[in-house]
Amino acid sequence: MRVIGSALTLILSGLAQASGTAAPSLRWETLAPMPIGVQEIYPAVHGGRLVVAGGLSSELPAAQGHLSDALQIYDPASGRWSLGPRLPEGRHHAQLLSLAQSLYLIGGFVRCEGGDWCASREVLRLDDGSARWQRLGALPQALTESTAFVQxxxxxxxxxxxxxxxxNAQWGDHGDVAWHWVYDAKADRWRALADGPEIKSSAAALVTGEQAWLIGGRQYNGANLRSVHRLDAASGRWQAEAPLAFAQAAHGVGLLGGADQPLICSVGGETAENGGGMLGQVQCRALKEGRWQVMGEMPEPRHGLGVLSLNGQLYAIGGARQPGLTQTSPRLDRLSLSPSSTRP
Incomplete structure (x- = not known):
C-alpha cells in the first residue's frame, strides 16, 4: 500500500470554519491492483465488498472485442481480490447494483453481428451463494451508459x-435519452416515470437518505455538463442544485467523510475540449451546502473508472489513463478525509 503525500491535498476551509475543527484534507492510498484492469464499469458495494462486473480493456484480445466477462471482488478487510461467477458473456457500460441478497447487472454493450457495441436489453441476477447468473425480464428498450441507483x-x-x-452494432448507432425507469425486483417488472431532467449519458449518481443525485454527464456532441439535479423520493420531482465547479463526464461520485459532515465528491472523467484529455481534479461539496470546490488531484487521472463509497471512504477502481480504449488501468486507489493540523 502506497500513501500519496499531502502535497496533493488542499484545505476546504469553509467546512472547518462551520464546525470549529481542523480543516479536512484528502489522503490517497494505492491498494492491490485488479486481477484484470478494466474500464467503462459501474461497480457496486455488496456485502461490504467492492464488486466489478465485465468492462473493456486495452490489454484483452481484440478478437474477443477487448471485453471482460469476469466478476472481480475486492475485500477491504483482507486487501485482496478474488473472482466470482463469470458473466454469460462479456459486456461493458453495464450497471451493477446490489439489492438485498442479489447482484443485478443491467443493459450495457455486448458483441453482436456487425460490431462490439450492441446495446443490450438484458437484466441478469446473481444470488448470494449461487454459481450462475440468471436472465430475467428484459428492459423496455436497449439502454447503455445510463445512471443507476437503488432508492x-x-x-x-x-x-x-x-x-x-x-x-445497433456501433457506438454511433445510439443517441442520448432522458428516460427514467424503475424496476420492481420482486415482480420482475419495469415501469416508466416522467423523463429525467436532461437528455444525456455518462453521468454519475448517488443516494443520500431519501434523496438521489444525478451529477454531470455529457451529450452526443461531446460537451460535458456541469449540471446537478436532486430527486426527492417523496415528491418524485427533480430539483436543480448548484452546478459543478467544472464540467465532468465518464466519472464517478460518492460520499466522503463521517455521517456528521459528509462531502459529495466527484472523481475522474475525460473531456473532448481543447483536443481532449483526462480530468484529474477532485471536486466536492458539503451535503448541506451548495458550492462545489476543487479539493485536490487524483494520483493517476482516469476515465471510465468506477467510484464507490464504503465506511466514509471512496474507492477509485480501474478506468483508462488516456481517452478512449487506451492504457486501461488495473489501479485501485482509496480516498480518505482526515483532519489537517493546519487551521484556517
Missing amino acids: QGQIHLVSGRSPRGEA
Missing part, C-alpha cells in the same frame, strides 16, 4: 444511450 428498495435507471433506429 426505497427499487432500482432506478436515468438517462443513457439507446439505438436511434434498427442499427
Whole structure:
C-alpha cells in the first residue's frame, strides 16, 4: 500500500470554519491492483465488498472485442481480490447494483453481428451463494451508459444511450435519452416515470437518505455538463442544485467523510475540449451546502473508472489513463478525509 503525500491535498476551509475543527484534507492510498484492469464499469458495494462486473480493456484480445466477462471482488478487510461467477458473456457500460441478497447487472454493450457495441436489453441476477447468473425480464428498450441507483428498495435507471433506429452494432448507432425507469425486483417488472431532467449519458449518481443525485454527464456532441439535479423520493420531482465547479463526464461520485459532515465528491472523467484529455481534479461539496470546490488531484487521472463509497471512504477502481480504449488501468486507489493540523 502506497500513501500519496499531502502535497496533493488542499484545505476546504469553509467546512472547518462551520464546525470549529481542523480543516479536512484528502489522503490517497494505492491498494492491490485488479486481477484484470478494466474500464467503462459501474461497480457496486455488496456485502461490504467492492464488486466489478465485465468492462473493456486495452490489454484483452481484440478478437474477443477487448471485453471482460469476469466478476472481480475486492475485500477491504483482507486487501485482496478474488473472482466470482463469470458473466454469460462479456459486456461493458453495464450497471451493477446490489439489492438485498442479489447482484443485478443491467443493459450495457455486448458483441453482436456487425460490431462490439450492441446495446443490450438484458437484466441478469446473481444470488448470494449461487454459481450462475440468471436472465430475467428484459428492459423496455436497449439502454447503455445510463445512471443507476437503488432508492426505497427499487432500482432506478436515468438517462443513457439507446439505438436511434434498427442499427445497433456501433457506438454511433445510439443517441442520448432522458428516460427514467424503475424496476420492481420482486415482480420482475419495469415501469416508466416522467423523463429525467436532461437528455444525456455518462453521468454519475448517488443516494443520500431519501434523496438521489444525478451529477454531470455529457451529450452526443461531446460537451460535458456541469449540471446537478436532486430527486426527492417523496415528491418524485427533480430539483436543480448548484452546478459543478467544472464540467465532468465518464466519472464517478460518492460520499466522503463521517455521517456528521459528509462531502459529495466527484472523481475522474475525460473531456473532448481543447483536443481532449483526462480530468484529474477532485471536486466536492458539503451535503448541506451548495458550492462545489476543487479539493485536490487524483494520483493517476482516469476515465471510465468506477467510484464507490464504503465506511466514509471512496474507492477509485480501474478506468483508462488516456481517452478512449487506451492504457486501461488495473489501479485501485482509496480516498480518505482526515483532519489537517493546519487551521484556517
